[in-house]
Amino acid sequence: MTMRDRIVNALPAVVLVVVALGAWEAYVDAGSVNTFVLPAPHEVGVALWNNAGLLSANLAPTAEEVGVGILLALLCGFALGVLIHLFAPLRRAVYPLAVGSQAIPVALIGVLLVFWWGFGVLPKLFVIVLICFFPVVVTTVDGLASVDPEQLKLLRTLDASRWQAFRFAELPAALPAAISGARIALAVAVIGAYIAETSTATSGPYPGLGREIDADINALQTSRAYAAAVVLFVFAIACFYTLALLERRLAPWAHRSRGDIR
Amino acid sequence: MNLWGNAREGSNVQTGLQPSRRAQTRPQTDGSGAPAVLVRRVSRAYGGRDGAPVQALADISLHAAAGELLAVVGPSGCGKTTLLELICGLQRPDHGSIECAPAALMPQRDLLLPWLSALDNAALALRIARVPRARARERAGALFAELGLEGFELARPYELSGGMRQRVAFVRTLLSGKQLLCLDEPFGALDAITRVEMHTWLASALGREPRTVVLVTHDVEEAIVLADRVAVCSPRPGRVVAELEVGLERPRRRTDPEVVALRERALIALARGSAR
Numbered sequence: 001m002t003m004r005d006r007i008v009n010a011l012p013a014v015v016l017v018v019v020a021l022g023a024w025e026a027y028v029d030a031g032s033v034n035t036f037v038l039p040a041p042h043e044v045g046v047a048l049w050n051n052a053g054l055l056s057a058n059l060a061p062t063a064e065e066v067g068v069g070i071l072l073a074l075l076c077g078f079a080l081g082v083l084i085h086l087f088a089p090l091r092r093a094v095y096p097l098a099v100g101s102q103a104i105p106v107a108l109i110g111v112l113l114v115f116w117w118g119f120g121v122l123p124k125l126f127v128i129v130l131i132c133f134f135p136v137v138v139t140t141v142d143g144l145a146s147v148d149p150e151q152l153k154l155l156r157t158l159d160a161s162r163w164q165a166f167r168f169a170e171l172p173a174a175l176p177a178a179i180s181g182a183r184i185a186l187a188v189a190v191i192g193a194y195i196a197e198t199s200t201a202t203s204g205p206y207p208g209l210g211r212e213i214d215a216d217i218n219a220l221q222t223s224r225a226y227a228a229a230v231v232l233f234v235f236a237i238a239c240f241y242t243l244a245l246l247e248r249r250l251a252p253w254a255h256r257s258r259g260d261i262r
Numbered sequence: 263m264n265l266w267g268n269a270r271e272g273s274n275v276q277t278g279l280q281p282s283r284r285a286q287t288r289p290q291t292d293g294s295g296a297p298a299v300l301v302r303r304v305s306r307a308y309g310g311r312d313g314a315p316v317q318a319l320a321d322i323s324l325h326a327a328a329g330e331l332l333a334v335v336g337p338s339g340c341g342k343t344t345l346l347e348l349i350c351g352l353q354r355p356d357h358g359s360i361e362c363a364p365a366a367l368m369p370q371r372d373l374l375l376p377w378l379s380a381l382d383n384a385a386l387a388l389r390i391a392r393v394p395r396a397r398a399r400e401r402a403g404a405l406f407a408e409l410g411l412e413g414f415e416l417a418r419p420y421e422l423s424g425g426m427r428q429r430v431a432f433v434r435t436l437l438s439g440k441q442l443l444c445l446d447e448p449f450g451a452l453d454a455i456t457r458v459e460m461h462t463w464l465a466s467a468l469g470r471e472p473r474t475v476v477l478v479t480h481d482v483e484e485a486i487v488l489a490d491r492v493a494v495c496s497p498r499p500g501r502v503v504a505e506l507e508v509g510l511e512r513p514r515r516r517t518d519p520e521v522v523a524l525r526e527r528a529l530i531a532l533a534r535g536s537a538r
Contacts (some may be wrong), residue, residue, distance in 0.1 A: 148373065150369055150371065150373055151373050151375075153347070153352055153367070153369075154367060154369060154373050155386075155390070156266070156352060157350045157351075157352065157365065157366055157367040157438070157444075158366065158386060158387040158390050158434075158438050159364075159387070159390060159391070159438075160390045161266070161390075162266040164390050165266070168375065168386065168389070168390070169375065172375070172377045251377070253376045253377045253418065253420075
């Protein structure tokens, strides 16, 4: 892709962001709303600039939580999906519980998690895994089940064991679906980190962007809270596209067979 | 679907009446004339959509000698696929018995794995038999060269034409190392020109790599051009209504007078079988 293609591809997003920021600025400048409730974009920009050190120091723990948390969530989700696929009784036992786990109000268990694992990163990771693992389970189970039964018959006549059928056919067939699940998981991982930070106590000077946002809201530092949210926003997008790059490495056939060669 | 539920040991004899008695028959590869496939009075029904059993095969008997290419011709839905799955040990007969060497199946759809190259797809059976990857590729590569597929080793399945995909699928079947190949309408999805090319190719491939073959097709011409013997089946429930010895020199063309005459005989037998 040439530089010119890149610019053309990015253009719609740039135009949309500029239009949205312009509308926001005009809305606030017209005096429609108190700036403690909604700061103007230029104020958010100033807050971003003035607090760059604080925000990046708070991004570090949040990024760590999201990075490690999403990896754990993918591992747990994928492993659970595989187990559910291979053992039918497990499907009946675990699936309803996995669905139910998505309804747990995290604040309810936050104190318990801190009681168990302290003020460190562990309770946050647990919350992120809890929030993110489910889409990976569903897409993995569906992906594994999507293998053509005729394909399995063929492998059977080639004397493949159950494990070999899994390794040669089911696992690679499930990979694109599982990666789609990972994308969904990643998209919610950042808000998961916010929930994790605000529902479990933390010690230390830089508790993460989620905590920072809550503290700023309480201190009426609304523009700094928005600046922190902008950092989360950009971070989430960056994570998502990192995964998209990874996907082309892991499952190139899923793209090429759709004629999308890049 | 639980394909791995019941163990399938070395011998491939299924006896519907006495499932516990599993005779040890060795594959016949010496050309002594003893049958390599012996299907004796086999019946097989499966549950239909509304729960009523559908009789796919009723009292069908067939045999093929070692090295022979037996074509089974019949109208669509006469239980041909069921027959092959029985021979391959994917199903068990309700009644009757099947004696044969372990068989490899080549389905109508190539079922190549999209994430493997053509070469790795062809070498799949070797990889399953735990042959190291490099050695498996080497053996598949040698066969690619022998059968006119060189240059396509690294192509992914979606880059290949339908005919090429079937060739790769056939090489995969050959590399299973089994003496008996079951081809289930292997060229049914191809256009007419490609199909004729594939007939020539398959005849020469089997000339180089002789195997016992049971070819199932609804294309009478295909059966006559390729087979040593043709078994004509009735509509469901399938049974053999006629057997034709082809016994013509190869290569055969579909326009050869002998081929045309045999084709007419087979078509008449098919029509009689259907009118029963």
